[in-house]
Amino acid sequence: MPAPVVAEPLVNSLRINGQRLWDSLMRLAAIGATPKGGVCRLALTELDRQGRDFFVAQARAAGCTVRIDAVGNLFARRAGLDDTLPAIVTGSHIDTQPTGGKFDGNYGVLAGLEVVRTLNDAQIRTQAPIEVAVWTNEEGSRFVPVMMGSGAFIGEFATDFILAQQDRDGITVGEALRSIGYAGTDAVSPKSFGAYFEAHIEQGPVLEANDTTIGVVTGALGQRWFDVVITGAEAHAGPTPMQLRKDALLASSALVQAVNEIALDHAPNARGTVGMLDVYPNSRNVIPGTVKMSVDFRADDDATLSAMDAALRATATRVAAKYRVEVDIRQVVYFAPQAFAEPLVQAVRASARELGLTEMNVVSGAGHDAVYMARVAPTAMIFVPCKDGISHNEIEDARPDHLEAGCNVLLHAMLKQAGC
Amino acid sequence: MPAPVVAEPLVNSLRINGQRLWDSLMRLAAIGATPKGGVCRLALTELDRQGRDFFVAQARAAGCTVRIDAVGNLFARRAGLDDTLPAIVTGSHIDTQPTGGKFDGNYGVLAGLEVVRTLNDAQIRTQAPIEVAVWTNEEGSRFVPVMMGSGAFIGEFATDFILAQQDRDGITVGEALRSIGYAGTDAVSPKSFGAYFEAHIEQGPVLEANDTTIGVVTGALGQRWFDVVITGAEAHAGPTPMQLRKDALLASSALVQAVNEIALDHAPNARGTVGMLDVYPNSRNVIPGTVKMSVDFRADDDATLSAMDAALRATATRVAAKYRVEVDIRQVVYFAPQAFAEPLVQAVRASARELGLTEMNVVSGAGHDAVYMARVAPTAMIFVPCKDGISHNEIEDARPDHLEAGCNVLLHAMLKQAGC
Numbered sequence: 153m154p155a156p157v158v159a160e161p162l163v164n165s166l167r168i169n170g171q172r173l174w175d176s177l178m179r180l181a182a183i184g185a186t187p188k189g190g191v192c193r194l195a196l197t198e199l200d201r202q203g204r205d206f207f208v209a210q211a212r213a214a215g216c217t218v219r220i221d222a223v224g225n226l227f228a229r230r231a232g233l234d235d236t237l238p239a240i241v242t243g244s245h246i247d248t249q250p251t252g253g254k255f256d257g258n259y260g261v262l263a264g265l266e267v268v269r270t271l272n273d274a275q276i277r278t279q280a281p282i283e284v285a286v287w288t289n290e291e292g293s294r295f296v297p298v299m300m301g302s303g304a305f306i307g308e309f310a311t312d313f314i315l316a317q318q319d320r321d322g323i324t325v326g327e328a329l330r331s332i333g334y335a336g337t338d339a340v341s342p343k344s345f346g347a348y349f350e351a352h353i354e355q356g357p358v359l360e361a362n363d364t365t366i367g368v369v370t371g372a373l374g375q376r377w378f379d380v381v382i383t384g385a386e387a388h389a390g391p392t393p394m395q396l397r398k399d400a401l402l403a404s405s406a407l408v409q410a411v412n413e414i415a416l417d418h419a420p421n422a423r424g425t426v427g428m429l430d431v432y433p434n435s436r437n438v439i440p441g442t443v444k445m446s447v448d449f450r451a452d453d454d455a456t457l458s459a460m461d462a463a464l465r466a467t468a469t470r471v472a473a474k475y476r477v478e479v480d481i482r483q484v485v486y487f488a489p490q491a492f493a494e495p496l497v498q499a500v501r502a503s504a505r506e507l508g509l510t511e512m513n514v515v516s517g518a519g520h521d522a523v524y525m526a527r528v529a530p531t532a533m534i535f536v537p538c539k540d541g542i543s544h545n546e547i548e549d550a551r552p553d554h555l556e557a558g559c560n561v562l563l564h565a566m567l568k569q570a571g572c
Numbered sequence: 573m574p575a576p577v578v579a580e581p582l583v584n585s586l587r588i589n590g591q592r593l594w595d596s597l598m599r600l601a602a603i604g605a606t607p608k609g610g611v612c613r614l615a616l617t618e619l620d621r622q623g624r625d626f627f628v629a630q631a632r633a634a635g636c637t638v639r640i641d642a643v644g645n646l647f648a649r650r651a652g653l654d655d656t657l658p659a660i661v662t663g664s665h666i667d668t669q670p671t672g673g674k675f676d677g678n679y680g681v682l683a684g685l686e687v688v689r690t691l692n693d694a695q696i697r698t699q700a701p702i703e704v705a706v707w708t709n710e711e712g713s714r715f716v717p718v719m720m721g722s723g724a725f726i727g728e729f730a731t732d733f734i735l736a737q738q739d740r741d742g743i744t745v746g747e748a749l750r751s752i753g754y755a756g757t758d759a760v761s762p763k764s765f766g767a768y769f770e771a772h773i774e775q776g777p778v779l780e781a782n783d784t785t786i787g788v789v790t791g792a793l794g795q796r797w798f799d800v801v802i803t804g805a806e807a808h809a810g811p812t813p814m815q816l817r818k819d820a821l822l823a824s825s826a827l828v829q830a831v832n833e834i835a836l837d838h839a840p841n842a843r844g845t846v847g848m849l850d851v852y853p854n855s856r857n858v859i860p861g862t863v864k865m866s867v868d869f870r871a872d873d874d875a876t877l878s879a880m881d882a883a884l885r886a887t888a889t890r891v892a893a894k895y896r897v898e899v900d901i902r903q904v905v906y907f908a909p910q911a912f913a914e915p916l917v918q919a920v921r922a923s924a925r926e927l928g929l930t931e932m933n934v935v936s937g938a939g940h941d942a943v944y945m946a947r948v949a950p951t952a953m954i955f956v957p958c959k960d961g962i963s964h965n966e967i968e969d970a971r972p973d974h975l976e977a978g979c980n981v982l983l984h985a986m987l988k989q990a991g992c
Contacts, residue, residue, distance in 0.1 A: 290633070356811025373810065377856065387961060389845035390793065390937030391776025391867045394835050401846055408825035415814050425809035426821055427856045429849070436797060436847045436866040437938075438964075446856040448809045517810030518857075541807060541816070544858070562653050 163496045163572060166274055168563055176499040177555070180206055180246065180262060181254035190255040190546025191254055192476030193302075195247035195289035196224065201332035203246045207261060207286055214268045216284070220336025222311050224288040225301040227338075230268050232281035232570065238346030240278070240570040242267065242562060243285030243423065243531075244521060245301070245395045249293050253548020255353045255538065255555070261286050263351040263559040271562060277570035280346055287521045290493045294319045295328075302466055302521035306528045308340055345494055345529035345544070347454040351562045352533060353550050357541030358514055362375035365557050366504040367514035367535030370497055372479050373421065373450035374457050374489030378464070380407065384477040386433060386441030401431055401440040403475035410467040411447055416458050421515055422460065425452040447481075452489050493530035496565070500532050508555050583992060584926065586694055588983055590976030593686040598974070600626055600666065600682065600691060601674035610966025611674055615667035615709035615720075616644065616748035623666045624754055627706055634688045636704070640756025642731050644708040644749045646720040647758075650688050652990065658766030660698070660990040661949075662687065663705030664941060665721070665913070665982035666748035669713050673968020675773045675975070681706050683771040683979040688845050690983055695846075699991035700766055707941045708749075714739045715748075726762055726948045751917060764947035767916055767989045770942040771982045772953060773970050777961030778934055786924040787934035787955030788901065790917055792943040793841065793870035794877050794909030800827065805896040806853060806861030821851055821860040823895035830869055830887040834880050834941070841935055842872040842880065872909050872935050910943045913950035920952050923984035929977050954981050 183202045184193030193199040203228065207220050211228035219227045229239065244260025249292035264284030271278065272346070292298025295317045297309065304314045317324035354360075359367050384398035408426045415424030421537040428446040449460045461483070504511040516523070525531045527552055537559035539549040601776050603622045604613035624646065628638050631648035639647045649659065665777040684704035707725070712718025715737045717729065724734045732914025735746035749755035774780075804818035828846045831906065835844030848866040869880045881903070886900040924931040934955055936943070945951045955980035959969035 188687050239769060354811060355808050356813070357807070357816045358811070358813060361816060375810075380683060380750070386965070387777070388775050388938055388963060389843060389847055390795075390939070391778070391963075392843070392868055392937065392961060393776070393778060393840065394832070394843065395839075396777045399832070399845075401849060402828060405825035405828035408822060409816070412814070412819070414820050420813065423809060423814065425819075425859055426858070427809055427851075427858050427860060428854050429821060429851050429860075430854070431847075431849050434850070435846070437868055438847050439845055440847060440849075447858055450810055517812065518808055519810070541812060543808060543811075545806070 153262060153276045163276070163567060164268065166265045166563065168270045168556065168559045170449055172269065172551060173559055174552045174557060175517060176210070176262045176265065177254060177258060178487055180258050185247065186251070186546055188546040190548065191248045191252050192250050193246065194250065194294040195291065196294065196328035196332055198332065200247055203332065204286065204334055207246065210265055211284065211550040213374045214272055216268060219338040220334055221305070221338045222336055223301050223304055223325070224334040224336060225288040230271065230282040230285040233277050233279050233299045235281050237280035239281045239283040240353065240566050241283040241285055241345050242346050242349040242566060243287060243292050244350050244352060245287045245290035247291050249288055249291050249298065249544045251546050253543060253545060255550045256355065256543050257290055258353045259353055259555060263562050266559050267566060268565045276572050278567065280569070282566065282570055290521055296324055297518055299521055299524055306522060306524050309536040342528040348522060348525040348529045348531045349496065349562055349565055350520060350533045351558045352520060352535055353538040353543060354514070354535040354541065355518055355538060355543035359535060359537040362512055364510045365536065365554055366511040366561055368497060368501045368504065368511050368536055369492060369516050369533035370513050371452065371489065372516040372520065373423065374454055375485060375487040376449045376457050376461055376483055377485035378447040379482045379484050380445050380447055380479040382477050383441045384475065385442055387439045389437040389439055393437060397439055398476045400437050400443040400477055403471050403477045403479070404429065404443040404445055406471045407445070407467065411464065414463045418451060418456050418460060421452045422456055423488060423517060424460065440488050450517055454489055487519065490526045492532045494527055494528050496532035499568045500534055501563045503561045503568070506564065507557065507560050509561065525564050532565070534558050534565070581632055583696070583987060586690065586983065587688045588690045588976065588979045590972060591690065593682060593812070593975060593979055596630070596682045596685065597674060597678060600678050604668065606671070606966055607832065608966040610968065611668045611672050612670050612897055613666065613668045614670065614714040615711065618752065620658050620667055621752035621754065624821065627666065630685055631704065634685065634692055636669065636688060638704050639758040640754055641725070641758050641808065642756060643721050643724045643734050643745070644754045644756060645725055646706040648704040650702045653697050653699050656684045656702050657700035657929065658764055659703040660767050660900045660986050661703040661705055661765050662769040662771065662986060663707060664770050664772060665707045665710035667709055667711050669711050669964045671966050673963060673965060675970045676775065677710055677850055677969055679727050679975060680714055680771045683982050685985060686979050687983045693695055696992050698987065702986065702990055715745055719939055719941055719944055720943055724943050724946040728944060731854045762948040768942060768945040768949045768951040769916065769985055770940060771978045772940060772951045772955060773958040773963060774955040774957060775936070775938055775963035779955060779957040780961060782932055784930045786931040786981055787973055788917060788921045788931050789912060789936050789953035791909065791911035791935040792876055792931050792940065793843065793872050794870045795905060795907040796877050796881055796903055797905035797972060798867040799902045799904050800867055801900045802863045802867050802897050804895065806862055807859045807860055809857040812859060817859055818896045819859050819934045820863040820897055821898045823835055823891050823899070824849065824863040826891045827865070827887065831858060831884065834883045838871060841872045842876055842882065843937055845945065874909055877909070902927070907939065910946045912946055916950050918953035919985040919988045920954055920981060923981045923988065926978065926984065927980050929981065954978050954985070969986065
């Protein structure tokens with residue numbers, strides 16, 4: 153590690169400005185604010201432009217240079233003492249769900265900005281440069297795929313493919329980027345990243361349930377998503393005796409139960425969810441002929457995901473025979489489980505302990521830009537609690553002291569990597 | 573019974589004209605015919621007017637007088653030798669579902685017309701008058717309530733209430749009746765009915781499964797319909813561990829299973845169906861926060877219906893506790909079980925046997941005009957098989973020989989009551 157340019161005790165006592173972080177969050181949340189207290193700032197809209205302009209102005213005021221790549225990702229850079237070193241990067245996204253909250257994504261970006269400001273205030277120069285990334289369209293609400301910017305950045309998607317994606321009105325990503333003035337030209341290579349950190353609200357209830365401030369995220373669950381179609385036979389509810397029915401909803405209810413049991417069989421980290429279920433013809437006195445449902449399996453290792461897949465298919469065979477229906481199962485999404493880099497995970501834990509904060513290991517059940525970044529650079533995440541575990545909702549909320557604590561952990565974890 | 577005016581052997585060998593019945597069915601089915609082979613002839617539309625005009629013209633050609641009451645019910649009357657005797661009535665409806673078939677309702681009306689023609693051909697005069705009724709808006713597709721005409725006729729609904737009912741465009745029943753020229757003025761009392769028969773396709777699979785031609789309908793199942801709302805908590809499918817969920821769909825799937833089990837516990841005549849189920853927010857990676865579903869219970873006695881109701885509520889209490897959700901159950905429809913008149917049921921069975929037809933007891937799981945009529949007059953129904961038990965569907969189908977057989981049973985059951 154390069155020699156520190158400030159005394160160790162000064163660095164150890166360094167703290168971010170919690171009020172300034174909160175004020176930044178509230179200023180950004182005003183752009184696209186909804187009457188219910190949330191934010192609607194869809195990717196690459198005029199409101200997104202305003203949010204980006206706010207970030208860029210703040211970053212430049214903090215002395216950063218700002219680059220924009222071809223899919224609109226932003227990188228605000230604070231030069232290092234040795235600017236040829238790979239950058240220590242943090243970031244997240246500022247696009248929201250249509251009924252999104254103030255903290256999802258926005259917290260990770262503004263926590264990065266607050267780290268830069270804190271270093272400026274303390275006149276600390278780091279050996280490696282520090283960057284704050286704003287990834288384009290993480291939410292996937294207006295354009296698919298989700299985690300678009302980070303996925304393109306690491307080469308998961310070709311840039312041309314991304315630029316050609318259309319929203320519901322037929323507007324492409326390329327057109328939208330140009331219309332808001334964020335179609336960049338910078339080629340940014342992931343090889344320039346020495347480490348990537350992302351601070352984020354947990355979006356789940358575990359930290360709150362355990363009365364713990366910092367979630368040391370050890371990795372992200374892998375995901376297998378399925379489309380399931382159950383085909384029985386429509387018939388009148390009155391004249392059709394029970395034993396002559398081919399009730400697609402009754403069969404699907406056995407599958408919904410099974411999805412839950414399969415997840416419980418792989419406790420504690422496996423998840424199984426049927427979030428979407430559509431009944432046809434969906435009439436009170438007609439036995440359902442068809443049900444279409446989703447299955448979302450998540451687990452922290454691939455063997456478990458495969459076992460859950462096999463269990464689902466075995467159950468489907470039994471259900472089809474028992475209820476005399478057909479069950480068709482198609483996998484539509486697969487994300488491999490992603491462990492985070494052990495040295496960075498330990499840096500997060502050590503920082504939390506040094507700060508006297510309660511911490512615990514957690515896994516990320518949701519996708520994040522960090523999950524893509526982990527494929528190309530050492531990566532870790534820091535979770536802080538959110539109220540009742542609620543996110544993707546206008547009532548999403550988080551405590552200022554928790555947000556401040558997470559940002560302090562981010563600061564010290566980044567400093568351990570950047571050197572000072 | 574009055575002395576017969578024709579020799580017994582002649583009456584016994586009397587048969588309807590199956591080809592003529594079939595031709596009438598096909599001519600009526602041409603009014604509102606759909607490309608898929610079904611019929612769309614909604615109540616009180618221009619097409620319904622054409623269907624009514626067809627019936628009225630045919631009935632008058634067969635020597636009947638036709639009356640129209642205030643809600644548009646039609647009564648085609650063939651005078652009796654003693655025209656002061658209560659009429660022996662048969663009938664059904666000619667309105668259809670939007671994607672209805674050729675036989676539902678139409679068969680019962682045209683079978684009645686064929687009985688009149690057969691008696692005309694054989695120059696048989698009955699002691700009591702014979703009437704063929706066409707009930708307004710049995711299907712309830714355009715206007716609610718269903719079984720509107722027969723319900724108004726027996727006093728279940730006030731005439732003014734019925735005439736004020738509106739379709740989706742705000743057109744009232746009264747306006748629609750006037751616009752098609754079927755706003756009648758005749759006051760017709762149910763007290764003038766000596767007996768009511770209704771021939772109908774089964775709309776279920778029992779006769780076909782038992783290779784039986786005639787269903788001797790002993791009564792109609794009672795019905796209890798419920799609206800059930802399950803309230804859990806929306807949450808992200810990824811970050812929310814299984815044990816911290818309040819999954820409304822998982823809870824509802826246990827209720828769907830229970831509805832089936834409760835019906836099976838009261839075999840063979842009880843029915844339990846969840847036909848409608850809506851999930852909120854119905855998104856792949858969101859644990860459902862709310863599910864709204866219907867429950868349709870049917871049984872042939874009220875004690876069973878009450879026991880099913882109690883079992884549903886007990887299950888709901890267990891499900892609410894197990895899945896940490898709220899379950900709200902509201903009864904929205906109740907029809908009492910309705911036994912048909914034993915002498916008429918026996919007349920149907922005797923006629924079937926005399927005709928050498930296979931017959932079996934069945935219950936009507938669906939509502940029919942006959943179920944209302946049974947409250948005010950001795951009533952029975954005759955079922956004939958329909959292909960695969962399918963009805964309320966454009967592919968609804970029935971065999972000409974079955975339709976002919978059912979009409980012969982109707983003829984002889986009516987003759988037993990009307991006297992000849």
